[in-house]
Amino acid sequence: MMNQQIYASIITIGDELLIGQTIDTNSAWMAQELNKIGVWVKRRVAVGDKREDIWQALDEESEHAQIILLTGGLGPTADDITKPLLCDYFGGKMIMDENVLQHVTAIFRKLNRPMIDRNIKQAEVPDVCTVLMNKRGTAPGMLFRKGNCIYVSMPGVPHEMKGLMQDKVLPLLQKDFHLPFILHRTLLTAGVGESFLADKINEWEIALPAHIKLAYLPNYGMVRLRLTSTGNDEKKLSQELDEQFTELQQQVAEHMVINEDITLEEALGKLLLSKNQTMATAESCSGGYIAHLLTSIPGSSVYFKGTVVAYAYDVKEDVLGVNHETLEVKGAVSEETVREMLTGLLNTTTADYGIATSGVMGPGGGTTDKPVGTVWVAVGTREKAIAKKLYFRFDRLKNIELTAAHAMLLLYRFIKGDNLN
Structure with missing residues (x-):
C-alpha cells in the first residue's frame, strides 16, 4: 500500500502569544516530532483568546490538513475558552469524566491542597471527544473526529503537552494513518556564507534526485545544510540519502564542522x-x-x-x-x-x-x-x-x-x- 502524504496544522491559542509575553516553543517542538513519524506540518497559526478567531482557525485549517493540533486555553480561569468552544464546534454537551475527576482529586490530595469548583470543572469534557489522560497535569487532552480530520486539543504548558504527544497523540497518529518515511541528514559549516556555499555546490545540488531536497539554514557565521528525502521504502531512502550525504561532505569538507544534527x-x-x-x-x-x-x-x-x-x-x-x-x-x-x-x-x-x-x-x-x-x-x-x-x-x-x-x-x-x- 502506498503511504499517503499527511499534513498537519498547529494552532496555538492565547493572547500572551500574540503580544509576545510568551514565546511559542510548543509548535516548533511538535513540528519536529511530527516530522519524525512522517507528518509534514503545513501551517502554524497563533490566535488569541477570542472565540470567533479560534472557530475560524479550525474551519480554515481543516481545508489544508488532515491533522489539527491545538494547544492552550484549557486552564480553569475565565480566559480559557477552548474547551467550551470545542464542545459547541463539534456539537456536544459538557459532562463530568469520572476518570479525570479521580486523577485531578489525586493530584490535589498529593499536594495537600483543597479543591475548589474551578478545579473540579477541569474534569468536564465534551461528550463527543475521546479523553486523553494528562499524567502531568489536571487538564485532559481531547480528541475529536470530523470528516477526514482528526483534531487534538492539549494544554499549553509545554511539559504537559509533550507528555500527551509522546504517550498518546503520536502513537495514535501512527496507527490511524499510513505514513511515508521522512529522513534527514544534516551537517554544520562555519566561516563561510550561505551564498558562497550555494555557488560552490550548485552543480551537485542541481543533479540531486527529485525526491531529495537540500535546505540552507544560516545562523550568523554558521550554516547548516540539511538533506531531506521522502518515500515509502525506508531502507532504499536511507541508502540513497547516505550516498548523497557523503558526497555533500566531500563538497564542503574545508568548511564542515559537524556531520550530525546536534547542537x-x-x-x-x-x-x-x-x-x-x-x-x-x-x-x-x-x-x-x-x-x-x-x-x-x-x-x-x-x-x-x-x-x-x-x-x-x-x-x-x-x-x-x-x-x-x-x-x-x-x-x-x-x-x-x-x-x-x-x-x-x-x-x-x-x-x-x-x-x-x-x-x-x-x-x-x-x-x-x-x-x-x-x-x-x-x-x-x-x-x-x-x-x-x-x-x-x-x-x-x-x-x-x-x-x-x-x-x-x-x-x-x-x-x-x-x-x-
Missing part, C-alpha cells in the same frame, strides 16, 4: 568524551551562558568541571589572577585579559581545556576603539592557547548567544586540531 554544546561534549578530557569556562561578558548550555546536556558532569563568572575587575584579579596592571592598561576587553583569565582558570581547576570571554554586550559601555559587540575569546590548554577578536552587531541577548556559540566552536576546532589562523 554545538552536544558536539563539544561528545568530542571531550571521546578523548576522555575535560573543560571549564571563565566568563565575563557571557555571564555563565556557556556553562548553562553545557550543563543542559545530560551527563555533562563527566567532562565539564565548572565556571567562574568573573564579571567585575576584582573577581578577575582575586579569583582568576588577572594582573591589575593588565586591566588598567589594556582593559577588560583585550587579548591580554582573556589570556590571563584562561591561565587562571586552568590553574584553578583540573580541566584539560578552557574558554575565557570578555566583551561589550551593550546597549551601553562601548567606546571608539571598543564599540558595542566587541568580544575577545581565548581557548586552549596549559601548554597552548589562542585568542580571537570578534565583532557582533545585535542586541545584548543576541550578542551573548553569539559569543557562546563562537567560543564553543573555537574550542571545538582547537581540540580537533583545525587550522585557526
